[in-house]
Amino acid sequence: xxxxxxxxxxxxxxxxxxxxxxxxxxxxxxxxxxxxxxxxxxxxxxxxxxxxxxxxxxxxxxxxxxx
Numbered sequence: 001x002x003x004x005x006x007x008x009x010x011x012x013x014x015x016x017x018x019x020x021x022x023x024x025x026x027x028x029x030x031x032x033x034x035x036x037x038x039x040x041x042x043x044x045x046x047x048x049x050x051x052x053x054x055x056x057x058x059x060x061x062x063x064x065x066x067x
Contacts, residue, residue, distance in 0.1 A: 001034065002026075003059045006041055008051045018044055018053070020061045 006019040019040055023033045037055060045053040 001037075001057050003057065004037055005056050005058050005060045006037070006044060006053060007056075008048070008053055015056070017060060022059075022061065022063060024063050 002023045004021045005015070005017050006021075007015050007017045010016050021033070021037055023030075028036070041053055041055055045051075
């Protein structure tokens with residue numbers, strides 16, 4: 001798993017993105033990347049008033065942007 005989106009399913013069936021993670025260039029060791037994803041998932045789950053926060057393996061953002 002190198003790219004994930006964390007969020008929840010809305011009542012209308014859309015996925016509400018709360019965070020996007022990208023480790024395509026392996027800037028982080030795989031295990032550390034997964035630990036960070038899991039930590040944010042847990043923090044969001046504890047602080048979103050009963051929403052079911054889910055992790056999806058998907059690419060919702062480009063790897064690079066020009067500023």
